[in-house]
Amino acid sequence: MPKISAKGLNMPESPIRKLVPFAEEAHKQGKTVYYLNIGQPDIKTPEVALDAVKFHMLDILAYTRSEGSENYRIKIAEYYKRNDIEVTHNDIIVTTGGSEALLFAFGSIMDEDDEIIIPEPFYANYNGFSTASGVNVVPVISKIENNFALPPIEEFEKLITPKTKAILICNPGNPTGYLYSKEEIRQLAAVVKKHDLFLIADEVYREFVYDGISHFSILQEAGLEDHAIVIDSVSKRYSMCGARIGYLVSKNPEVIKTALKFAQARLSPPTLAQIASEAALQTPQSYFDDVKEEYVKRRNILIEGLEKIEGVKVAKPNGAFYCIAELPVKNSDDFARWLLESFHYNNNTVMVAPAAGFYSTPGVGLNQIRIAYVLNEESLKLCIKILEEALKVYRD
Structure with a gap:
């Protein structure tokens, strides 16, 4: 056999x-x-998203651009601006869910046997994406006793080797629900700049933060433009898990240029789902x-x-x-x-x-x-x- x-x-x-x-x-x-x-x-799911698919006027369900339709990406950039995140549509690649965005990120910045440091517990599929990409996860353990806060930054530095290419966080976190503070993000930013690494933030739960605390995106941190990669998705934000639309966002043009090659290899993200997701951006606060x-x-x-x-x-x-x-x-x-x-x-x-x-x-x-x-x-x-x-x- x-x-x-x-x-x-x-x-x-x-x-x-x-x-x-x-x-x-x-x-x-x-x-x-x-x-x-x-x-x-x-x-x-917001009615406006469902109606956009229900009443679409397409005669042909055609491919879109590999990076996603330009109009949709422009509107995503406007969404970010409303959240005090300054990016343009050229900094965005629409993907088939946040999962594909992570795979594109891994493929764009890491080679076989490279290492990525991740505070654990972490979203279980990070293990799967790493295995699929031939990348080794190097964990740093956060603990239930302090609510799964960011481990001491010294613990990250101890783990950095010549094979280390990135640190990955989920903010707010799946599975812990922990929300990293601005100070914690800035500690991570200092480490990745010092060691010339990427900082990947899975921010798909950005809208769901509680107790009067604000979310701080890595894209809001000055001086991190070459290092920051954000993974995002419509799945949880609009309760549209089945749409399978996400995006990779970075101000680093080489990251976007490289990720686009992976996007071209899979042709394009789903057209009807982009129509629904673009309409979902009209959802009121x-x-x-x-x-x-x-x-x-x-x-x-x-x-x-x-x-x-x-x-x-x-x-x-x-x-x-x-x-x-x-x-x-x-x-x-x-x-x-x-x-x-x-x-x-x-x-x-x-x-x-x-x-x-x-x-x-x-x-x-x-x-x-x-x-x-x-x-x-x-x-x-x-x-x-x-x-x-x-x-x-x-x-x-």
Whole structure:
């Protein structure tokens, strides 16, 4: 039999999706499964975006430019300007989701066996993108005890080698919900300038920051123009995960020129999805105000509920819609599977994401889970009760 590639064999499973077969089997058994494992908001997509596709006037569904339609990129630049980020449409490449933007960034700035430093826990697919690109992740661990704040900057400097090409952060963070402060961004900026590295920021949750705190983009930091690469997406901002539209943004013309070659190789981003995403830019601020208010309510219900469960430790997020909870279990993979296979509370159970998959350091995060608070308030309250009752009877 022909052999599978080493790269394919090393490709990690998604901790978010790998338990789906067990959830499907739980459904067949008649259980109601509440999905806390995936960041699929139940917030409605703006009507203006859906209407743009519904009532489009196209006769031919043709390719667009490889970097995305010029009109859409101009409007994206205007969106950034409203958020005090000065870029032009020539600094933007539209991609098939933020995932492709990350792959383009990795391909543009790193070669095989180069290294990228990432504070962990981090979005699990960073491991997958690194494996696909032949790049080595060098983790620096952030801790639940201080809410997953940026590790001391000295810890980053200790890890820098001749193979180090970039530092990658998610701000606000998936899976932690941590929002980096302006001071933390400036510490990172100083390090990448000192060592001539790139700083990549995944800012797809920019709109979702709470408690009166403001988001500070790496594109707002003066003197970082040659170093900064932003990854962005419409998926969570407008609850348009299925559109698969993202973008890579950089003021470094060589980065854009190089990334464009990768964009040309895959021809163009999807046309109808660009139409929807361009229309979504008309979404009024009131939409985001309402969504943020809803997420704050959900966050508070979740965090307060989890804190009342004996043996559970949880970090309070200031952004996005995720949190990491530490459970009184030895292995959250086993616990998550057991919840689906063997447990129910009044015929209800939950699906969570084991957090070890959000680390690249072996053996770390084994007793942690990521929870996405994307369900309504009553569902979240029930989920907390399910977890509480499950932990009373679960045995490692």
